[in-house]
Amino acid sequence: MSAMTPQIAPSAAARVNPVAKLGAALVISVTLLLSVDIVSASVALVLTLALVAFAGLRARSFWIRTAPVWFAAPFAAITTILYGEDSGAQVAQLGIATISEGSLLLGVAIMLRVLAIGIPGVVLMATTDPTELADGLSQVARLPARFVLGGLAGMRMIGLFIDDWRAMARARRARGVADTGAIRRFASQAFALLVLAIRRGSKLATAMEAKGFGAASTRTWARESTFGWPETLLVGIGVVIAGAAVVSAVIAGTWSFVLG
Amino acid sequence: MTGAHVHASGWGWTHAGRTRPAVSGIDLWIDAGERVLLLGASGAGKSTLLHGLAGVLGGDEEGEQTGTLRIDARSPVDSRGTVGLVLQDPDSQIVMARVGDDVAFACENLGVPRDEIWRRVHWALDAVGLDVPLDHPTSQLSGGQVQRLVLAGILAMRPRLLLLDEPTANLDPEGVRDVRDVVDHVARETGMTLIIVEHRVAVWQDVASRVVVLEPGGGILADGPSREVLASEGARLAERGIWVPEHPPELPDRTPREPGEPLMHADGLVVGRTPFAQKEPVIAASDLSFELRAGSTTTVLGPNGAGKSTLALTIAGLLRPVAGTLEAAPPLAAGVVPQPHRWKSRELLTRIGTVFQHPEHQFLTGTVRAELAVGPRALRLTDEEVTARVDALLERLRLGHLADANPFTLSGGEKRRLSVATVLASRPRMLVLDEPTFGQDARTWRELVLLLRGLADNGASIVAVTHDEPFVDALAENVIRLGSPQGVLR
Numbered sequence A: 001m002s003a004m005t006p007q008i009a010p011s012a013a014a015r016v017n018p019v020a021k022l023g024a025a026l027v028i029s030v031t032l033l034l035s036v037d038i039v040s041a042s043v044a045l046v047l048t049l050a051l052v053a054f055a056g057l058r059a060r061s062f063w064i065r066t067a068p069v070w071f072a073a074p075f076a077a078i079t080t081i082l083y084g085e086d087s088g089a090q091v092a093q094l095g096i097a098t099i100s101e102g103s104l105l106l107g108v109a110i111m112l113r114v115l116a117i118g119i120p121g122v123v124l125m126a127t128t129d130p131t132e133l134a135d136g137l138s139q140v141a142r143l144p145a146r147f148v149l150g151g152l153a154g155m156r157m158i159g160l161f162i163d164d165w166r167a168m169a170r171a172r173r174a175r176g177v178a179d180t181g182a183i184r185r186f187a188s189q190a191f192a193l194l195v196l197a198i199r200r201g202s203k204l205a206t207a208m209e210a211k212g213f214g215a216a217s218t219r220t221w222a223r224e225s226t227f228g229w230p231e232t233l234l235v236g237i238g239v240v241i242a243g244a245a246v247v248s249a250v251i252a253g254t255w256s257f258v259l260g
Numbered sequence B: 001m002t003g004a005h006v007h008a009s010g011w012g013w014t015h016a017g018r019t020r021p022a023v024s025g026i027d028l029w030i031d032a033g034e035r036v037l038l039l040g041a042s043g044a045g046k047s048t049l050l051h052g053l054a055g056v057l058g059g060d061e062e063g064e065q066t067g068t069l070r071i072d073a074r075s076p077v078d079s080r081g082t083v084g085l086v087l088q089d090p091d092s093q094i095v096m097a098r099v100g101d102d103v104a105f106a107c108e109n110l111g112v113p114r115d116e117i118w119r120r121v122h123w124a125l126d127a128v129g130l131d132v133p134l135d136h137p138t139s140q141l142s143g144g145q146v147q148r149l150v151l152a153g154i155l156a157m158r159p160r161l162l163l164l165d166e167p168t169a170n171l172d173p174e175g176v177r178d179v180r181d182v183v184d185h186v187a188r189e190t191g192m193t194l195i196i197v198e199h200r201v202a203v204w205q206d207v208a209s210r211v212v213v214l215e216p217g218g219g220i221l222a223d224g225p226s227r228e229v230l231a232s233e234g235a236r237l238a239e240r241g242i243w244v245p246e247h248p249p250e251l252p253d254r255t256p257r258e259p260g261e262p263l264m265h266a267d268g269l270v271v272g273r274t275p276f277a278q279k280e281p282v283i284a285a286s287d288l289s290f291e292l293r294a295g296s297t298t299t300v301l302g303p304n305g306a307g308k309s310t311l312a313l314t315i316a317g318l319l320r321p322v323a324g325t326l327e328a329a330p331p332l333a334a335g336v337v338p339q340p341h342r343w344k345s346r347e348l349l350t351r352i353g354t355v356f357q358h359p360e361h362q363f364l365t366g367t368v369r370a371e372l373a374v375g376p377r378a379l380r381l382t383d384e385e386v387t388a389r390v391d392a393l394l395e396r397l398r399l400g401h402l403a404d405a406n407p408f409t410l411s412g413g414e415k416r417r418l419s420v421a422t423v424l425a426s427r428p429r430m431l432v433l434d435e436p437t438f439g440q441d442a443r444t445w446r447e448l449v450l451l452l453r454g455l456a457d458n459g460a461s462i463v464a465v466t467h468d469e470p471f472v473d474a475l476a477e478n479v480i481r482l483g484s485p486q487g488v489l490r
Helices: A018-033 A038-055 A059-083 A101-126 A130-139 A145-156 A158-174 A182-210 A229-252 B046-054 B099-109 B114-128 B143-155 B173-190 B226-239 B308-315 B345-349 B368-378 B383-396 B412-424 B442-457 B469-475
Strands: A090-094 A097-100 B006-015 B023-030 B035-039 B063-071 B083-086 B161-165 B193-197 B210-214 B220-225 B262-273 B282-293 B297-301 B323-328 B352-355 B430-434 B461-465 B478-481
Touching: A018 A038, A018 A101, A018 A130, A018 A229, A038 A101, A038 A229, A059 A097, A059 A101, A097 A101, A130 A145, A145 A158, A145 A182, A158 A182, A158 B345, A158 B352, A182 B083, B006 B046, B023 B046, B023 B063, B023 B210, B023 B220, B035 B046, B046 B063, B046 B083, B046 B161, B046 B193, B083 B143, B099 B114, B099 B143, B114 B143, B114 B173, B143 B173, B161 B173, B173 B193, B210 B226, B220 B226, B262 B308, B282 B308, B282 B323, B282 B461, B282 B478, B297 B308, B297 B469, B308 B352, B308 B430, B308 B461, B345 B368, B352 B412, B368 B383, B368 B412, B383 B412, B412 B442, B430 B442, B442 B461, B442 B469, B461 B469
Parallel strands: B035 B193, B035 B210, B083 B161, B161 B193, B297 B461, B297 B478, B352 B430, B430 B461
Antiparallel strands: A090 A097, B006 B023, B006 B063, B210 B220, B262 B282, B262 B323
16 A cells, blocks of 8 residues: 555545646635635534535545544634734734734634644545546546646656665765754765655656557547546535535625625 | 668767767668667667657757768658667656556657547457556556567557667666567568667677677778677677677686675565555565675576665665564674664764665765765875775776766766766775666776775675676676566566
């Protein structure tokens, strides 16, 4: 098991074309970016968390993968609360930072947004195979194969770079220069890795070219990527969630269009 | 299906920014279905010719072409799908994350219909004898399996001309024979034309019916039926560093000597490495007990995946033993703790020197001269002493004319000589080498053997991981033989 060939538990989410997942996530995220208020973000968060239950992720795996989001969200909130634009009554004063009702509300709204955009995004990626995503992006979303497959092949090399990095670290120890100057050594090792990466990359490019990659003839696909009713349904659900978030915020009177 | 024929007429190629052509004046006709072994000293342009035939040298920005090169009367660039090229370094040629997808990749590019692609994938994997599920991750294959996978990906294209650039480098002897037999079998079955570049003539001389030898200065040195060319030109080829079975590199006889004092001993040693982002090490080899003495040479043998490199790195103090004992004796430890992995980087320098499998991993500077000075400077020697050591090594390893060159731009043989020289510069009592002769021509090979013999005679203890049987015969008093793979670790 590795990042390139994750073992994905069979689930409703795992069967859906990754392009549809990406589409649904985009619809919700873009909608949430249009307004900064508590109601729209809360509605979207609650509805998407209900969907996450169908992703087939085990509890442990869910918490480990989404931990960075849970960690980042409160920080975004605190920063906004302390340093955000003040409005309304002042609640507290801490040194140069003032907390007002306005910045407090804004902070909570931002925290909910980070969660509502971040959690489903992480969960969708955890149920997606990179190869399948590339197939979908090329065949369904019609992005250029040269670009998508080039990126996929490049990602596969990350494992080789990790091995290279460790070998170079050992070599530096063996050559007597690993006792001091950790920062300088890191910089020079990073540069050496870059040189190696370019050499590996150009070799991979040659190998791909020799296998007819980028030739003028029409490419076929060994794995079919389709967009059927489950995909349409998922994108539809995304639209419904986004719509529900906007409608409830407008009804509650909290919707504030950022561009307006 | 029949093979493609090849016609070169006054062909040559000069890489952009170079004044001398990498290859020039090639006049060659190869019939459909012929099997050719392409030989030549290091730098004779064998790989460039293969790249040219595969149409991957690039356009005018990459270099300048002279003469013509034709495959079935068409230019190589217009012959995609007709020509299959297997390059050196199979790791860098895998494109996809799963075995089946990787084999299918070339067929997809060539527009083969889906059903036909999967038929070919099964056929190709079957032909190379790679018996793993289609969804097996390509990152979890042994060295031999990777080489088979790369070959399968090319065979699935159904090429009519197959080009192989050192297809068996870095495989254990059994893997070498397997891959050779696969190529032989597939070529017979499909009638494809075959051109193989390989240092090791012995492996391929029965597969190839014809030998073509490139002359480093340009043109062709010899061309004809394998046996005739090897018989009539064998001595001349051997002189140029080509491995000819009847003309092995000549080495003076060696009188066996009494081994010196013990420098290191292992008792119930277990070695392994910890994969990225994991806590528990994966065991590579276990229950190892041995003694390494001054003035003696020990080789570590075993099939791909048996843990040879892991053991070498552990002996070199670069990996922590998983369990058991590995201790330096007082003459080697010389006042510091006995466990090599606990030594400081600078303390390692004068005690154990390591020559890595890939020289690129160990180069730190921009010139050959600076590279040689790294160790002596870390030892804080005086400027005069540093210069004296560097100059002596430049002379001794024939690197003087390259003193100001960038180490990364050297040829394979030069890189190997430099990587050995950098280690010698700090004069360690023990030397650990990982596949030192891999990919080397006969001339560099002989120099390495003589150099290591000399070091052992002067009291150094040498440990070398190798697949190279003649190297073992020429050097080793002791052998550590590791068993079959204990789980693949890459």
